[in-house]
Amino acid sequence: MRREFKKKSKVLLIDDNYEHLVGIRELLNLEGTFDVVGIATNVSVGLNLIKKYQPDIVLLDMNMPDKDGLQGIIEISKLDFDTKVLALSGYDDADLIFRAMKIGAKGYVLKTMASAQLIYAIEEVLNGKIYLPLALSSRFFEYFQQSFREETAKQESTEENLLSYLTQREEEVLELLTQGITYKGVANKLFISETTVKTHVNNIFQKLQVNDRTQAVLYAINNGFLSKKVKLAV
Amino acid sequence: MRREFKKKSKVLLIDDNYEHLVGIRELLNLEGTFDVVGIATNVSVGLNLIKKYQPDIVLLDMNMPDKDGLQGIIEISKLDFDTKVLALSGYDDADLIFRAMKIGAKGYVLKTMASAQLIYAIEEVLNGKIYLPLALSSRFFEYFQQSFREETAKQESTEENLLSYLTQREEEVLELLTQGITYKGVANKLFISETTVKTHVNNIFQKLQVNDRTQAVLYAINNGFLSKKVKLAV
DNA sequence: CTTTTTATAGACCATGTGGTCTATATCTTT
DNA sequence: AAAGATATAGACCACATGGTCTATAAAAAG
Secondary structure, three states, X not given: OOHHHOOOEEEEEXXXXXXXHHHHHHHHHHHOOEEEEEEEOOHHHHHHHHHHHOOOEEEEXXXXXXXXXXXXXXXXXXXXOOOEEEEEEOOOOXXXXXXXXXXXXXXXXXXXXXXXXXXXXXXXXXXXXXXXXXXXXXXXXHHHHHHHHHHHHHHHOOOOOHHXXXXXXXXXXXXXXXXXXXXXXXXXXXXXXXXXXXXHHHHHHHHHOOOOHHHHHHHHHHXXXXXXXXXXXX | OOHHHOOOEEEEEEOOOHHHHHHHHHHHHHHOOEEEEEEEOOHHHHHXXXXXXOOOEEEEXXXXXXXXXXXXXXXXXXXXOOOEEEEEEOOOOHHHHHHHHHOOOOEEEEOOOOHHHHHHHHHHHHOOOOEOOHHHHHHHHHHHHHHHHHHHHHHHOOOOOHHHHOOHHHHHHHHHHOOOOOHHHHHHHHOOOHHHHHHHHHHXXXXXXXXXXXXXXXXXXXXXXXXXXXXXXX
């Protein structure tokens, strides 16, 4: 155990429940490896304490009255210290977990969890890892997959996706339209005459059941036409 | 132990490494609660076996030569049995994990993991849960957060996002443009004359540095103008 | 209390866009 | 060999779109 040689990690607690706040502070103090540099019962006060003490980690309650926890995460990360945020909540609400992780929480733990697990979570996060207990990560992934299923379902249904009726050439033309190129430009790119482009475009309108290029482009985007190229990141 | 009363779960294995395939089959047979109904060294054969035996779960290797694992997941889910897929891989490649989970894998385990953990993973998935070992879920989340950081960074930068220069009214007009509405339509919706709309639109073009409505709409979409309303799910 | 910004709107004009119809040449499919 | 789909393209025409300039009233900023 070289615990005593290691510098204590600075921890800050934000929770509107004062009892709980004090409880955690006791727990962390007993552990001996942490230095609870401040506690706050709301985000605004918490932010000021963070500016003052620049803690290594903030335990942030998600369910607070005025300013909510999600907003808190955003504002803490805007401070641009590398303060890590461990989200804390009474409920395993999938949506809340998802959004918290999305905006950069390094972990998410339930208040009902054993104190040993809380300690472990804090240590993992301090070591640069991301910690989600199995139960919560399970919830997260259900939600995550659900949202993608809905997205792909929307793209693939819409009564058999009208995009599939387009010919090869029409797809090429549509792709250029989605880059905001004029008839003349498309004609030059594809080495065909402007009127040919117009013919293709008109056929595209027919097939997609729209009346102008903007609507065609919007249809293409909303129905996954570009997803392979544009949305690569996600 | 009411293990012997429970119906054995049907398992199918797909892995281009035959040694490994047999190894896992042995392991699962020894366990006694699983019935390995088939093994395959490529996705095509595997798909046929799935159609024949309708297994409860498929262990699918991600790193295979011809048809890759991701495609395999998609094709299995297209079969529309509720066969669960547990992805199996030699490497903890974040991108691969992310994409596998995105398209519906119920879990992801490394080949280097202890057999007890593999068994546990299979059982969790069979129980309808999603299983990602802590190390992998950590990797996943880093990648996940990274992709969102890039997205918001792109939206907020682009040299101070030209969208921020738009006035309230101009934003309203632009929003209607992104719905594929004509000048006349916008004029009616906002109770102003058509020429006023044109003036606004021209100012929008100036500010966004584009020459036509399609480009303006594309700019808006690519720079997060609609993200609050459209991308709610994510 | 000026000055600037914003929302409003008219006039005029060039041209890009979309609708419709016709007409080949090629390539598939039957 | 005949029929159908596809890519090509011309001719019109109506009108929506975009560019530019001017102008006014109200609101915000200085």
